Amino acid sequence: MKYLFDFILAVSLNGFSYYIASLILRNGLPFWQALIIGFSVVSLGALTEAFGGPMWLIVLVPFPVGMFLLYSFLNVTIPxxxxxxxxxxxxxxxxxxxMSYFFNFHSLIPAWKLS
Known part of the structure; x- marks a missing residue:
């Protein structure tokens, strides 16, 4: 049950970061698209971890997917x-x-434990 809660929390916080960045630049990314990106990125990281990938790969694998989905959803210029x-x-x-320091929650960036 804790893993499911941590997974949902990681997806939410990840999606929230995409959504807020979009709001700052007035790109208009709907929250549901931000959650799709968050779900995809966190799921890939979790799958890489489940298959026993090294920590650097767990952190690296989600990047291209998040970048591609953001580019696809935003429909803006590359810069x-x-x-x-x-x-x-x-x-x-x-x-x-x-989240890492005060709540001992490392699912956002597993290799970067601050506490």
Whole structure:
């Protein structure tokens, strides 16, 4: 049950970072599309971990999928997409720090444990 809760929390926080970055740049990414990206990215990371992949691969595998889905959903120029993705990563990192440090939740970036 804890794994399911952590999975849903990771999907939500990941999708939230895509959604907020889109709002900041006024790209208009609907929340349901942000959740699809979050679900895809977290699922790929979880599958890579389940198959016994090394930590660097668990972190690396979701990147191209998240980037591709964001580009597909946004339908903007490449520089605008890239800026949205960079802001998403910054928000993602800012969310990860308190979640890892205060709540011992490492599912966002498993290799980067702060507590």
């Amino acid at each position: 605008q997409w890239f800026l949205t993705y960079i802001i998403t990563l910054a928000i993602y990192t800012v969310i990860h720090i308190p």
